[in-house]
Amino acid sequence: MKHPDDSGIAHGGPARPEATIPALPPAVCFAGLELPAGVLRTLSRLGVREPFPIQAATLPDALKGRDVLGRGRTGSGKTLAFGLPLLTRTAGRRAEPKQPFALILVPTRELAQQVTEALAPYAEALQLRMATVVGGMSIGRQVAALRQGAEVVVATPGRLHDLIERNACRLGRVRITVMDEADQMCDLGFLPQVVDVLDQVHPDGQRMLFSATLDREVDQLVRRYLHDPVVHSVDPSAGTVTTMEHHVLVVHGPDRYAVITEIAARDGRVLLFLDTKHSVDQLTRHLRASGVHAGALHSGKSQPQRTRTLAQFKNGEITALVATNVAARGLHVEGLDLVVNVDPPTDPKDYVHRAGRTARAGESGSVVTLVPAGQRRETSRMMAGAGIEPTVTKVRSGEAELSRITGAKAPSGTPLDGGPAVPRPKNSNAPFRGLGTSKDPSRGAGGKSRKAGEARKLAEARKAALVRRNG
Numbered sequence: 001m002k003h004p005d006d007s008g009i010a011h012g013g014p015a016r017p018e019a020t021i022p023a024l025p026p027a028v029c030f031a032g033l034e035l036p037a038g039v040l041r042t043l044s045r046l047g048v049r050e051p052f053p054i055q056a057a058t059l060p061d062a063l064k065g066r067d068v069l070g071r072g073r074t075g076s077g078k079t080l081a082f083g084l085p086l087l088t089r090t091a092g093r094r095a096e097p098k099q100p101f102a103l104i105l106v107p108t109r110e111l112a113q114q115v116t117e118a119l120a121p122y123a124e125a126l127q128l129r130m131a132t133v134v135g136g137m138s139i140g141r142q143v144a145a146l147r148q149g150a151e152v153v154v155a156t157p158g159r160l161h162d163l164i165e166r167n168a169c170r171l172g173r174v175r176i177t178v179m180d181e182a183d184q185m186c187d188l189g190f191l192p193q194v195v196d197v198l199d200q201v202h203p204d205g206q207r208m209l210f211s212a213t214l215d216r217e218v219d220q221l222v223r224r225y226l227h228d229p230v231v232h233s234v235d236p237s238a239g240t241v242t243t244m245e246h247h248v249l250v251v252h253g254p255d256r257y258a259v260i261t262e263i264a265a266r267d268g269r270v271l272l273f274l275d276t277k278h279s280v281d282q283l284t285r286h287l288r289a290s291g292v293h294a295g296a297l298h299s300g301k302s303q304p305q306r307t308r309t310l311a312q313f314k315n316g317e318i319t320a321l322v323a324t325n326v327a328a329r330g331l332h333v334e335g336l337d338l339v340v341n342v343d344p345p346t347d348p349k350d351y352v353h354r355a356g357r358t359a360r361a362g363e364s365g366s367v368v369t370l371v372p373a374g375q376r377r378e379t380s381r382m383m384a385g386a387g388i389e390p391t392v393t394k395v396r397s398g399e400a401e402l403s404r405i406t407g408a409k410a411p412s413g414t415p416l417d418g419g420p421a422v423p424r425p426k427n428s429n430a431p432f433r434g435l436g437t438s439k440d441p442s443r444g445a446g447g448k449s450r451k452a453g454e455a456r457k458l459a460e461a462r463k464a465a466l467v468r469r470n471g
Contacts (some may be wrong), residue, residue, distance in 0.1 A: 052077035089459030136303030
């Protein structure tokens with residue numbers, strides 16, 4: 001297995017074009033950089049004292065206008081690494097309607113909003129106008145914002161393409177272009193739209209490409225659009241983060257939802273990942289019926305719903321966020337110390353990005369992956385591909401070891417949305433019946449199957465109906 005620090009295509013290592021000009025020395029502090037006084041005051045006011053490694057490495061080159069190819073673990077501070085140079089080099093200019101000077105491309109709505117929120121104080125200090133262009137929101141309002149004039153546009157490729165087609169945005173004056181999480185944009189099928197956008201921006205402009213993983217999937221973007229880029233790779237693998245613990249919990253199949261419910265009922269927030277929108281909604285309903293303050297996040301939700309759910313999770317109104325991979329990138333929640341893979345990812349990159357929601361900016365956290373005994377081999381291969389050596393533990397619901405690792409505890413059982421409470425087994429180690437079912441007290445570890453129990457209940461109901469009909 002390759003070491004994460006190798007050129008490392010196996011771990012999503014960056015393509016490494018040969019640069020003819022050596023990289024500048026890393027920055028020691030923000031004050032030593034060519035940053036405007038307003039930016040320095042804003043950094044101080046927001047408590048940003050020293051640059052993170054990815055910022056220290058890339059800021060000197062980016063401020064000089066060089067193309068940058070940067071990789072930093074998610075949560076490592078990439079937004080300011082590209083945002084501060086972009087804003088600084090755009091300051092003092094006033095955009096015409098529909099014609100921005102700088103563009104930040106991101107793969108998801110959530111990341112677009114987060115980037116905008118992170119850069120807004122610095123843009124305000126420099127009197128720069130920002131516009132966020134994403135799907136799921138009013139296109140009319142976005143057209144109006146561009147018509148009024150915006151120096152900086154943060155956009156998802158699909159919605160930006162729509163606005164260009166409507167002649168609501170023209171990119172010929174864009175001199176600085178950032179592609180954040182470029183590998184995910186390629187994975188999501190945005191590559192043709194990204195190429196179309198990059199063909200329209202000013203050909204002599206600055207391009208910066210940032211991601212937690214950079215592999216062959218973005219090579220064509222690097223080779224075609226980045227000119228003599230300086231390459232910086234910082235925190236290359238989730239497996240190298242010393243403040244992050246990785247656990248594989250081997251769970252007995254029928255006990256799976258009981259384990260999940262107890263983890264979700266812990267004190268403190270938890271982010272739970274599942275593969276499908278249906279399973280996210282199903283688990284969320286179950287958790288809320290069990291008394292857990294849970295919310296669902298996936299692409300089937302409207303943007304206002306997604307925004308509201310994220311806000312509730314960040315302020316603690318929701319303690320368990322149940323999500324698909326839409327939450328695997330760009331989501332930053334202060335103090336989130338537990339991520340749970342209810343459905344283990346099959347791609348090592350997905351594991352890296354899910355794990356990156358915790359242990360951010362030097363904080364500590366744990367990543368727990370629930371695995372049925374029969375899937376251990378596949379999960380082990382995936383985690384080896386991510387450079388992870390997890391601690392493997394067999395657990396059952398109600399056991400102290402589960403609580404020690406995750407903080408799991410019994411839920412209140414009081415439904416949050418009305419309806420009957422979800423019954424809890426008297427024996428904490430008894431198998432969980434699954435969603436929408438109740439415990440059959442006649443069935444123990446060696447009892448009848450679930451289908452047999454349901455058949456017996458149906459037969460009893462028919463018999464009772466026959467007795468009533470015959471008087």
